[in-house]
Amino acid sequence: MTTTESSSVAATRGEARRQATADSVYKPKDGLLLEVDDLFVEFHTDDGVAKAINGVSFDLYQGETLAILGESGSGKSVTAQAVMGILDMPPARITGGQVRYCGQDLLTMPDEQRRKTRGPEISMVFQDALSSLNPVFPVGWQIAEMFRQHRGMNKSDAFERAIKLMQRVQIPAAKERVKAYPHQFSGGMRQRIMIAMAIALDPAVLIADEPTTALDVTVQAQIMGLLQELQEERQMGLILITHDLGVVADVADKIAVMYAGRIVERADVYDLYRQPAHPYTKGLLESIPRLDLKGQNLAAIGGLPPNLMRIPPGCAFNPRCRYAQPLCTQDRPELREVLPSREAACHFSEEVLNG
Amino acid sequence: MGKYIVRRLLQMIPVILGATFLIYAMVFALPGDPTAGKCGERPCPPAYVAKFREEHNLNDPLLVQYGKYLGKLAQGDLGTSFYGIPVKEELAKRYVTTGKLALMAVAWETLIGIFAGVLAGIRKGKFIDNLVLVSTLLVISIPVFVIGATLQMFLGVRMGLFPVTVSSQATFYELLLPSFVLASASVAYIARLTRANMVENLRADYVRTAIAKGLTRRRAVGLHTLRNSLIPVVTYIGVDIGALLGGAIVTERIFNIQGVGGFLFRSIGARDGVAVVGTVTALVVVYLFANLLVDLLYGVLDPRISHD
Incomplete structure (x- = not known):
């Protein structure tokens, strides 16, 4: 893809964002997109109650990257899933707090209204793109599904948009590969497809849950670069969930350690x-x-x-x-x-x- | 793909040879005299017996008999049964009935089995799930002749809702009850298979993705989850079609259906070697093709499977 094509795609996307914001009922006030306020989540299992999140609060502004850092079980993914509204309830139970998007509490919102925020307003990239993409549908179809569900677009228009998105996330020969299946792509390419799907409707908030953990180091850097580029281009609020301090350093503005x-x-x-x-x-x-500390024991x-x-x-x-x-x-x-x-x-x- | 099909077709040849030879040898080894009972109360005259044995090559050694049979088989001739009826004609007639019965049974399996399985799967642990699990267990544990005779008695004889026997026309209405009886065990298996796959796939990451994409629950479950859950179910149905086309000896007898299963049963009873071998050969071929079809279908349903 040439640079002129790339910038023209970027321009149309930026326009789409403005259009989406103009149409959207959600208007950020002073750039404040997301407020998580004193959130509590428990998991009720046969063995007892696991207190996964115990009063988490943070804000996210337009164009800001917030990294949530923590080891396994620290509650960082659960926080993301609670914000996204994709926790399995039961066993999970939100026992307190608010998640406000542009001032509106997502947790008390009617289900149908909440569903419509997933994709156009808040979107998510998962860790393992192979299992997170449906194995029996072509990747282009899965991207196009965003336009079909949320924008009521017809099949061929939605496919056109899917191809443009695949080009935007730098998948080579996007036109030819739009009908290919997830298993026919490499790990990095699959994660690019996940990203293309997540940004399809120009969400204001993008949550990336360990987006590079399953990838090679060189590919990790490319994916992080892509995320950063997209975030700057669209002025998204980006929540980056990771346990990797190295990944965070270049990209994040703020860090919350859990x-x-x-x-x-x-x-x-x-x-x-x-x-x-x-x-x-x-x-x-x-x-x-x-x-510089080669040969010493790792602390x-x-x-x-x-x-x-x-x-x-x-x-x-x-x-x-x-x-x-x-x-x-x-x-x-x-x-x-x-x-x-x-x-x-x-x-x-x-x-x-x-x- | 084309190469794969050719290879599979070639593989059928030794299977058909082996199966026909085994059956031929077993029929050959059966005790009893095919001419017994052919001449009423008394034994057949020796002249008749000699002519009969000569006509059907019964005096030749096994391998010669089999060789002669194969020679005819290669020309598409399934032989003439001991009753003087060409086996091919008889099978062709009976396959119409068996085919109808099998098709209707598959329709029951697909409709009820998948519906019950999906319902149970998405309401795991709830009343409907337990209902499906218990009722399918019941159906699986009761032999088909009990189910068949009971339904025939109550729905057919007592309540008069369905015909008790099937005429030689084998109409749709006549076959409703028999096909349901024939399908009952498979309905239960399919319901359980569908349920297990739904439960497993509902936990899959791509379903979480579907929800995170803001898809309606109907679409996330009814399209993304179901499409994946049906892969093994469709495979099962395919194999079952092969089995059903082999005739249903028990169900056909209960409802007096003029199908392939009944013909095979009667031929075995009559020591009618030509008819048995001819029928079994046809069944083997049908089964092999059904299996090939299933494997090809598998590749269509699951893009991860490639036949290249």
């Missing part, structure tokens, strides 16, 4: 990397392998993440924390401003910041 279903630290990306304010973040940063965070059915009292991180004091086992630290525009949930953030 642990045991809570946000334990929130900061601009540079501040957080330069000077973490929470012992957990500090531990994570120290556990990144570094070339790891001892212990395991807590069982979500039995989260320790006080600070959930206290059994693994080297700053822990008796206070930490009794009193749960709330997220507080430890420096200007920096928040951490730790009694001893000042100590962590200074050393």
